Amino acid sequence: MITSSSDILKWANSRNIAVGAFNVYNFEGVKAVVEGAEQEGVPVIIQLHPASLERGSKPLIAMALEAARLSTVSISVHLDHIDRIESISEGINAGITSFMPDGSGYDYKENVEFTRLCAEEIISIGGFVEGELGRLSGTEDSVTISDYKALLTDPVLVDDYVIKTKINALAICIGNVHGKYESEPKLDFPRLYKIRETTQLPLVMHGASGLSDEMILQCVLAGISKFNVNTELRQAYISGISEAVNRDITDLLSIMNLCVDKMREIVVVKIRQYSLRHNL
Ligand code: 13P
Numbered sequence: 001m002i003t004s005s006s007d008i009l010k011w012a013n014s015r016n017i018a019v020g021a022f023n024v025y026n027f028e029g030v031k032a033v034v035e036g037a038e039q040e041g042v043p044v045i046i047q048l049h050p051a052s053l054e055r056g057s058k059p060l061i062a063m064a065l066e067a068a069r070l071s072t073v074s075i076s077v078h079l080d081h082i083d084r085i086e087s088i089s090e091g092i093n094a095g096i097t098s099f100m101p102d103g104s105g106y107d108y109k110e111n112v113e114f115t116r117l118c119a120e121e122i123i124s125i126g127g128f129v130e131g132e133l134g135r136l137s138g139t140e141d142s143v144t145i146s147d148y149k150a151l152l153t154d155p156v157l158v159d160d161y162v163i164k165t166k167i168n169a170l171a172i173c174i175g176n177v178h179g180k181y182e183s184e185p186k187l188d189f190p191r192l193y194k195i196r197e198t199t200q201l202p203l204v205m206h207g208a209s210g211l212s213d214e215m216i217l218q219c220v221l222a223g224i225s226k227f228n229v230n231t232e233l234r235q236a237y238i239s240g241i242s243e244a245v246n247r248d249i250t251d252l253l254s255i256m257n258l259c260v261d262k263m264r265e266i267v268v269v270k271i272r273q274y275s276l277r278h279n280l
Helices: 005-014 027-040 050-070 086-093 108-124 155-165 189-198 213-221 231-246 252-274
Strands: 019-023 044-048 075-082 098-101 128-133 137-140 143-145 169-172 203-205 224-229
Touching: 005 019, 005 044, 005 075, 005 128, 005 224, 019 027, 019 075, 019 252, 027 044, 027 050, 027 231, 027 252, 044 050, 050 075, 050 086, 075 086, 075 128, 086 098, 086 108, 098 108, 108 128, 108 155, 128 155, 155 169, 155 189, 169 189, 169 224, 189 203, 213 224, 213 252, 224 231, 224 252, 231 252
Parallel strands: 019 044, 019 224, 044 075, 075 098, 098 128, 128 169, 169 203, 203 224
Antiparallel strands: 137 143
8 A cells, every 4th residue: 555654664663673765667676676565564665766767757656656556565655866856846746745855965055955945845745855964975877976985974963954954854874875885885883873862853774785784783773764775676687687698588578577586585685684584
C-alpha cells in the first residue's frame, strides 16, 4: 500500500531500526524493490533521481506509485536530489508527496533559502521534506561535485538549519560518498553522535552502497533511519546483463528476470542489515 515517508520513518524509529531507500530507473528496478520488501515484510522507499526522470518522466513516476499502491507492504515514492524548485510542483502534479530538495551545492545561507522555499511548497500539500546539510563528495548520475573533499555536516549549524527550513529529515555528511568508495569508507562517528544529540529528526545516510555490515550496524545504533542505495543496485542490474551475455541467454524476458533477481538479492541483504536482522 502506498504510504508517506513520514509514516515509514516513524515505523522505523519506533523499532530503533532503519529503512532502505532504493534508487530505480525502470520497471525492473521498481519490481526488484517491491518484491524484496514484500519478501521481508517491511516498508521501503522507492527513490527516483532527476536523471531517471529525464528518461522516464511522468510514466516512471506513475509506475512507481501504482506499484506502491498494489504492494502488500507500505511503500512511499520519493524524489531524490531536486535541484530546481520547479521540480517540486512537477512532482506534486504527478502524485509525489516526498522530496529531497538538494541545496548542498550552495553555501549555507543559499542552501537554507532554497530548501526553505521548496519545503514551503511541499508542506503546503502535507508532504515530506528531506534536506541536506554539508556536501557529499563523489559522483551520482549527472551530479558531479568537483570539490572531491567532503564538506561535512557541522553539528553547530544543525539546529538553525532545521528551524529555518522546517525539514522533516536531515541528510548528513560524515565521510559518506556517492558512488564507489575509492578506499575503505571512513565515517566520522563522533560527528554523527553530536548531530544526533542536536536533533531528534530522522537522519539520512546518502551513499550507502559499499558500507560494511559493521558500519551499517554502527550507523543504525547511532540513529540513522534511512539509507539511500543506488550504486549497488545499478551494479547488480549490469551484472545481470553480463551474466545473460556470458550464458548466451537471448530471450528478453529471461534477461529482465535475471536483472530483477540480482537487484532483489541486494535489496533483501540491505533490508536485513538496516532492520538489524543479519542472521535471520
Ligand atoms: P550510492 O550510489 O552510493 O548508493 O548513493 C545513493 C544515494 O545516496 C542516493 O541519494
